[in-house]
Amino acid sequence: MNSPSPSSVVILRFSLGLVLGVLIVSSVLTGCDRSNSVATDPRGTKALSLLNVSYDPTRELYAEVNRQFSAHWRATTGQEVSIRMSHGGSGKQARAVIDGLEADVVTLALAYDIDSIALHSGLIAPDWQHRFPHNSAPYTSTIVFLVRKGNPKGIKDWGDLVKPDVAVITPNPKSSGGARWNYLAAWGYVLKRELGDLKKLREPKPAEDVANAQLKARQFLTELFRRVPVLDSGARGATMTFVQRGIGDVLLSWENEAFLAVHELGKDQIEIIVPSISILAEPSVAVVDTVVDRRGTRQVAEAYLQYLYSPAGQAAAAQHFYRPRDASAVPVELLRRFPKLELFTVDEAFGGWQKAQREHFDDGGVFDAISKPRLSEP
Amino acid sequence: MLIGGGVPSALTGFSASSAVTAERPVVRWALIGVAIVFLGLFLVIPLIAVFLQAFEKGIAAYFRALLDPDTQSAVRLTLLVAAVAVPLNTVFGVVAAWAITKFEFAGKNALITLIDLPFSISPVVAGLVFVFLFGRQGWLGPWLEAHGVRVIFAVPGMVLATVFVTFPFVARELIPLMKAQGTEEEEAARLLGASGWQTFWRVTLPNIKWGLLYGIVLCNGRAMGEFGAVSVVSGHVRGQTNTIPLHVEILYNEYNVAAAFAVASLLATLALATLALKSLLEWKVARQLAETDAKP
Amino acid sequence: MRLALKRHGVLPGFGLTLGLTLSYLSVVVLLPLTALLLKAARADLGQLWGAVSDPRVVASYRLSFGASLAGALVNAVFGLVVAWVLVRYTFPGKRLLDALVDLPFAMPTAVSGITLTTLYAPNGWIGKWFANAGIPVAYTPLGVTVALIFTGLPFVVRTVQPAIADLEAEVEEAAASLGASRWQTFWRVILPSILPALLTGFALAFARGLGEYGSVVFISGNMPMKTEIAPLLIVTKLEQYDMVGACAIALVMLGVSFLFLLAINGLQWWSRRYAMS
Numbered sequence: 001m002n003s004p005s006p007s008s009v010v011i012l013r014f015s016l017g018l019v020l021g022v023l024i025v026s027s028v029l030t031g032c033d034r035s036n037s038v039a040t041d042p043r044g045t046k047a048l049s050l051l052n053v054s055y056d057p058t059r060e061l062y063a064e065v066n067r068q069f070s071a072h073w074r075a076t077t078g079q080e081v082s083i084r085m086s087h088g089g090s091g092k093q094a095r096a097v098i099d100g101l102e103a104d105v106v107t108l109a110l111a112y113d114i115d116s117i118a119l120h121s122g123l124i125a126p127d128w129q130h131r132f133p134h135n136s137a138p139y140t141s142t143i144v145f146l147v148r149k150g151n152p153k154g155i156k157d158w159g160d161l162v163k164p165d166v167a168v169i170t171p172n173p174k175s176s177g178g179a180r181w182n183y184l185a186a187w188g189y190v191l192k193r194e195l196g197d198l199k200k201l202r203e204p205k206p207a208e209d210v211a212n213a214q215l216k217a218r219q220f221l222t223e224l225f226r227r228v229p230v231l232d233s234g235a236r237g238a239t240m241t242f243v244q245r246g247i248g249d250v251l252l253s254w255e256n257e258a259f260l261a262v263h264e265l266g267k268d269q270i271e272i273i274v275p276s277i278s279i280l281a282e283p284s285v286a287v288v289d290t291v292v293d294r295r296g297t298r299q300v301a302e303a304y305l306q307y308l309y310s311p312a313g314q315a316a317a318a319q320h321f322y323r324p325r326d327a328s329a330v331p332v333e334l335l336r337r338f339p340k341l342e343l344f345t346v347d348e349a350f351g352g353w354q355k356a357q358r359e360h361f362d363d364g365g366v367f368d369a370i371s372k373p374r375l376s377e378p
Numbered sequence: 379m380l381i382g383g384g385v386p387s388a389l390t391g392f393s394a395s396s397a398v399t400a401e402r403p404v405v406r407w408a409l410i411g412v413a414i415v416f417l418g419l420f421l422v423i424p425l426i427a428v429f430l431q432a433f434e435k436g437i438a439a440y441f442r443a444l445l446d447p448d449t450q451s452a453v454r455l456t457l458l459v460a461a462v463a464v465p466l467n468t469v470f471g472v473v474a475a476w477a478i479t480k481f482e483f484a485g486k487n488a489l490i491t492l493i494d495l496p497f498s499i500s501p502v503v504a505g506l507v508f509v510f511l512f513g514r515q516g517w518l519g520p521w522l523e524a525h526g527v528r529v530i531f532a533v534p535g536m537v538l539a540t541v542f543v544t545f546p547f548v549a550r551e552l553i554p555l556m557k558a559q560g561t562e563e564e565e566a567a568r569l570l571g572a573s574g575w576q577t578f579w580r581v582t583l584p585n586i587k588w589g590l591l592y593g594i595v596l597c598n599g600r601a602m603g604e605f606g607a608v609s610v611v612s613g614h615v616r617g618q619t620n621t622i623p624l625h626v627e628i629l630y631n632e633y634n635v636a637a638a639f640a641v642a643s644l645l646a647t648l649a650l651a652t653l654a655l656k657s658l659l660e661w662k663v664a665r666q667l668a669e670t671d672a673k674p
Numbered sequence: 675m676r677l678a679l680k681r682h683g684v685l686p687g688f689g690l691t692l693g694l695t696l697s698y699l700s701v702v703v704l705l706p707l708t709a710l711l712l713k714a715a716r717a718d719l720g721q722l723w724g725a726v727s728d729p730r731v732v733a734s735y736r737l738s739f740g741a742s743l744a745g746a747l748v749n750a751v752f753g754l755v756v757a758w759v760l761v762r763y764t765f766p767g768k769r770l771l772d773a774l775v776d777l778p779f780a781m782p783t784a785v786s787g788i789t790l791t792t793l794y795a796p797n798g799w800i801g802k803w804f805a806n807a808g809i810p811v812a813y814t815p816l817g818v819t820v821a822l823i824f825t826g827l828p829f830v831v832r833t834v835q836p837a838i839a840d841l842e843a844e845v846e847e848a849a850a851s852l853g854a855s856r857w858q859t860f861w862r863v864i865l866p867s868i869l870p871a872l873l874t875g876f877a878l879a880f881a882r883g884l885g886e887y888g889s890v891v892f893i894s895g896n897m898p899m900k901t902e903i904a905p906l907l908i909v910t911k912l913e914q915y916d917m918v919g920a921c922a923i924a925l926v927m928l929g930v931s932f933l934f935l936l937a938i939n940g941l942q943w944w945s946r947r948y949a950m951s
Contacts, residue, residue: 493699
C-alpha cells in the first residue's frame with residue numbers, strides 16, 4: 001500500500017504557501033492600484049492626466065515635451081498634469097483608439113490613421129485637420145537613406161537603389177506608417193524625374209506622359225522591392241535589422257529616426273545620405289473629442305497640442321530631429337543639422353492620403369501587385 | 379510500488395547497471411552527445427546570450443534597469459495577472475481532469491479537444507476575440523462604456539487574455555497522468571469508507587502532485603511571459619498597462635538593448651528558480667518516501 | 675498490469691466537476707470564440723472567401739503549416755532522444771539540462787524571437803557558421819522552423835519523459851531474455867508504448883507552432899509570399915482596419931487546428947485501446 005502522508009504534507013505546505021502568496025501579492029497590488037488611480041483621477045481638482053497615443057519614433061521627443069509642458073501648465077494654471085504615453089506602430093495605435101483605448105490626444109505618423117479614427121469610430125470630428133495650424137502637423141520630417149560607413153556601394157540618390165548588387169531595407173508598407181512614406185517618396189522621385197514638374201499631374205493635357213511616368217514609377221518600385229531581403233513590421237524593427245544584424249546596404253528611414261540611429265547606435269558604423277528629392281512627411285496630431293469631453297480634459301489637451309507649436313515646442317522638436325514649422329525661435333545650430341533638399345507633399349503627388357492608401361496599400365492595390373511576381377521566382 | 383506518472387527519474391526502478399536493458403556505452407554516449415548538442419544549440423546558447431546582453435553595460439546598468447519605476451510597475455502588473463490567472467486555471471485543471479478521467483461520457487474527445495484549443499489559437503487571435511467582445515465596437519462594448527467599466531486596454535482585459543491563453547496547461551498536464559493511473563485506487567478508498575473529499579485529498583492528490591506542480595509551473599511561466607495576446611489588449615500605456623514582456627519590447631524599441639535583456643533575464647531567472655524549487659521538492663519527497671519504506 | 679475497470683457510481687463528483695468544467699470552458703473560451711464567429715457571420719461570404727483564398731494568404735498558410743510540421747518532426751525525433759537521455763542515463767550537468775528544457779515556456783516569446791534572431795542572423799554566433807556554409811537561417815523559412823523548434827521542444831520532452839519513466843523494467847527484460855536485440859526491444863516494445871505520449875507531444879508542438887507569433891516575426895523576415903506567417907497577416911489586416919479579413923484568416927487557422935487536435939486525440943484513444951487488447 002502506498003503511504004501518501006509525507007508527500008501530501010509537502011504538497012499541502014506548498015499549496016498553502018501558494019495560496020498565501022497569492023493573497024499577499026494581490027492585496028499589496030490592489031493597494032498600489034488604488035493609490036495610483038487616486039493620483040491620476042481626472043475628477044480630482046488638482047490632479048489632471050492626459051493619455052497621448054503616439055507612434056514609435058516619437059518616444060524621445062514626447063518624453064521631453066511632456067516634462068516641459070507639465071512645468072508650463074503648473075506655472076500658468078497651478079494645476080498638476082501628468083501625461084502618460086503609449087507607443088506602437090501607427091496603424092496599431094489608431095486601431096486601439098477605435099476599439100476603446102481612452103486617448104485624450106493622438107499624435108500619429110500619418111493623417112490617414114487619424115482620418116481612420118474619425119471615420120471608423122466618430123471619436124474625432126471629421127474636420128480635425130483644420131483645428132490646428134499647418135494641417136494639424138506641428139513638425140515635419142522626410143525620408144533619407146542610411147548606409148554603411150564610407151558608403152561602399154556608392155549610393156547617392158534614389159536611382160542607385162536599384163543597382164544590381166544593392167540590398168534595401170524598409171519596413172512593410174502594409175503595417176508601417178514610415179514604410180508608406182518610404183514607398184511614396186520613391187514613387188514621387190520617379191514622377192518628378194519623368195515629368196520634370198509634379199504640377200503636370202494636375203494638368204489634363206499630357207495625360208499620356210503622366211500615364212507613362214506612373215508606369216515607370218511602378219517598374220521602379222517593383223525593382224526596388226525585389227532588392228528587399230527583410231520586411232519588418234515597423235520602423236524600429238527595420239533599423240535594428242539594418243544596424244544590429246548587418247543586413248542590407250541601405251535603409252530607407254525617417255530623417256529623425258536616421259539621426260537618432262546614428263546618435264544611439266554609432267557614428268563609426270553608419271552614415272546618412274540625403275537624396276536629391278524626397279517627400280514631406282507630416283505626422284499629424286488631434287484631440288480625441290469624445291474622450292476629452294467625457295473626461296473634462298479638453299482645455300488641457302488643446303493646450304498640450306498648442307504647446308507643440310510654441311517656440312519651446314518647436315525647439316524641442318528640432319532638438320529631436322524633427323523639422324520645425326516655425327524656425328524663428330529655434331537655435332541656428334539645431335537648424336543647421338537639417339540638410340536642404342527638395343520636398344513634395346502627398347497632396348501634390350498623390351492627391352491626398354485617402355487616395356494614396358486606396359490605390360497603393362489597400363488589399364489588391366499596387367503594392368500587392370508589385371510584390372506578387374515573386375511567386376514565379378524559385 | 380511506484381507512485382503514478384510524473385515520477386522523477388530518481389524514483390523509478392531503473393538504473394543503467396541492469397545489463398540486458400542498457401544500451402552499449404557507445405550508443406549511450408552518442409545519445410547523450412546528441413541531446414547535449416541539440417539542447418545547447420536551442421536552449422543553452424540563447425540563455426547565455428540573454429544574460430550576456432543583459433550585462434553588456436555592466437552590473438550597475440543592469441540594476442538601474444531593474445529598479446526603474448516603469449520596470450517596477452511592469453513587474454507588479456505581471457505578478458497581479460499571474461496571481462489571478464494561475465489559481466483559476468489550476469482549480470479548473472484539476473476539476474476538468476477529474477471529470478474526464480474518472481468517468482465515461484459521450485463527447486469526451488470533443489471536450490478534450492476544446493480544452494486544448496486555446497493552446498493552438500494564435501495569441502494574436504486570442505487577444506482579438508476579446509477586442510471583438512469588449513472593444514468599443516464589440517459585442518458588450520457599448521454597454522460597458524455606458525456603465526463606465528473598462529475591460530479592454532486595462533488590467534481586466536489583460537487578465538482575461540492571460541486566463542484564456544494559459545487555460546489548458548494544468549488540465550493538459552493532468553489528463554494523461556490520471557488516465558494512466560486509472561480509478562481503482564480511488565474506488566478502493568471509497569469502498570473502505572472514505573468520503574469523496576478524503577479520496578481526492580488522500581489518494582488522488584498525492585498521486586498527481588508532480589504533474590499538478592509541473593502544470594502550475596508551466597501555467598505560471600506562460601502567464602508571466604505571454605506577449606502576443608496581452609499586447610493586443612494592453613494599449614501599451616507606459617507604467618500602467620505594460621507587463622514585463624511588453625516592457626522588454628518597449629526598451630528594445632528604445633535602442634536600450636541591455637536594459638531590455640536585463641528585464642528579460644528576470645523572467646529567465648524566475649523560471650530557473652522555480653525549476654530549482656521543483657527539483658528540491660522532488661529530492662525531499664524521494665528521501666521521505668525512502669524513510670517511510672524503510673520502516674515496516 | 676492495471677485493469678481497465680470503469681464503473682459509474684462509485685466515484686463522486688461527476689455532475690459537479692463536469693458542470694464546472696463546462697461552464698468555465700464556456701465563459702473563458704467559447705464565449706470569446708463566439709464573438710469571433712458572430713463577427714464572421716455578419717460578413718458576406720464572398721468577402722470571406724476572397725480573404726482566405728488570396729494567393730498571399732495561401733502562401734502564408736503553406737509556410738505556417740510547413741514550418742510547424744518540420745519543427746514538430748525535428749522535436750519528435752530529438753525530443754525523444756533528450757527525454758530518453760534525461761530519464762535513463764546519468765551524466766554531469768543532467769539536472770541543469772533537465773531544468774533548462776522549460777526555458778521556452780518561461781521566456782516571453784518576443785525575447786526568444788529577438789535572441790534567436792541575434793544568434794542565427796548571418797552575423798550572429800551560430801548564423802555565421804551556417805552563412806559560411808551557404809545556408810542563411812534567419813529571414814528564411816528555415817529561420818521560422820528554428821524558432822518553432824525552440825518553442826515546441828518542451829512539449830515533446832515533457833510529454834514523453836513520464837511515459838519513459840513509467841515503462842516497466844520487466845517487459846524489457848523479458849524481451850531481452852527472449853533474444854531481442856536492444857534495437858528490436860526499442861522498436862517493438864518501447865516505442866509502441868510511448869507512442870501515444872510522443873504523438874501528443876508532437877501534436878502540441880505542431881499546434882503551438884501554427885499560432886506562434888512573437889518569436890517568429892523577428893526571425894522570419896516577413897516577405898510576402900515567402901516568409902510571411904499567417905498570424906502576421908492577421909495583425910496586418912487589423913492594422914488596415916480590415917476586420918473581416920482578419921476574422922477570416924483566424925477562422926481558417928482555428929478550424930484546421932481544431933480538426934488536427936480532434937484527430938490526434940482520437941488517434942491516442944485508438945492506440946490506447948490497441949495497446950490494451
